[in-house]
Amino acid sequence: MTPGERAEALVFDFGISSPSELDVEAIAYDAGMEVRYEELDGCEATLVGVRNQAIATIRPSGNRGRERFSIGHELGHWNLHRGKAFRCRVDDLSENLASDTRLEKEADSYAAHLLMPRSLFDPAIRSGAKVPTFKHIEEVAQAFEVSMAAAVIRMAEVDSLPVIVASYSAKGIRWRAAAPHVPRRWRLHQTLDDDSFAYDFVNGSKDQRCSGKQPAEVWFSNDEADKYEVLEQCMPGRPGEVLVLLYLKDTEMFEAPFESSAFGRSYGAKGGYVGRAR
Ligand SMILES: [Zn+2]
Structure with a gap:
């Protein structure tokens, strides 16, 4: 076990x-x-x-x-x-x-x-709207008496929803967690794109928006990211950090073939890493 x-x-x-x-x-x-x-x-x-x-x-x-x-x-x-x-x-x-x-x-x-055992946590997460919101996750975190960061990471882990969560500071990414069914080939940018809402959060911009659609290229460095859209939500994290929740609403992101040139790696049909490309 x-x-x-x-x-x-x-x-x-x-x-x-x-x-x-x-x-x-x-x-x-x-x-x-x-x-x-x-x-x-x-x-x-x-x-x-x-x-x-x-x-x-x-x-x-x-x-x-x-x-x-x-x-x-x-x-x-x-x-x-x-x-x-x-x-x-x-x-x-x-x-x-x-x-x-x-x-x-x-x-x-x-x-x-x-x-946050799956048998209790998964139904609690699913009891909200189809697309998860930080507000709902906060309610769940309170019910389970856990920190918000612990709850969002667990939400990704239990794999109920197509999400990636991450925390960034102005310097770059601190950690990330993705639902296991999200193909691993989707690579988050190491530093925040200035078109992201999260960028405005960590840089203290006055114009702060915390959720909405984004071209996937704002978040992912894959060449084909410009074809898709994701939903971005953000909220303040630890001091100097922003907590980000990306909902991958385009099901094609789970199916699209991969450009195998990146990093010289190759991936299987489901996006799993299968070793170095020749
Ligand atoms: Zn220890």
Whole structure:
């Protein structure tokens, strides 16, 4: 089982049927992990375990979503990586996407699945309009007591909708997550195009629009991007960053043949990477 599957199996074992029942501290306690809140120096959370008992210490942040994610993350370490002690610097999936440590990613995935199990999260996301809006996702994030970044990333992961989410600063992209059924050949620009709404957000322009249609070339560097349109929504993210939600409304973007010259790579009919072109 993957870390995510293990977390969801635990939620299933508890017979949890609504987000309000996802009491992460009670779930942790049941697994022998006590949660304490204390100031920590240089990290967000720590885990120390002896035999079948562990103590997770969480730095109080005043943000319940962050704290809950940290608890889920440490519970992931406790259930997946027993026998090790951890000092974790981050408590939010959006930050850890930039990190490449395998164990940290596993703990993040565990936390995301534990706090937003597919069986509850997918119907909640779909209960909004056909095209997802940040307003609806914010409501879902509140119901699940998770941060907005964690919720949008999970929304992409559960693959219900043709979306790509990303966070950019004025310098460029910080992280991205795409629904698995979106062909991987669609490459986001590394820096914001000045025609994007997101560009106006991070550059503090007065004329801020937060959603609407865009030519796909505003967002993607593929040659054929000028043939399509996407829906762009943006909202302020962490300080200096903008959170972007792209909805790929043109179904042709999922079918179009690929120009195989880019990066010298070749891709299969479904857009999956199949190795270097000769
Ligand atoms: Zn960790």
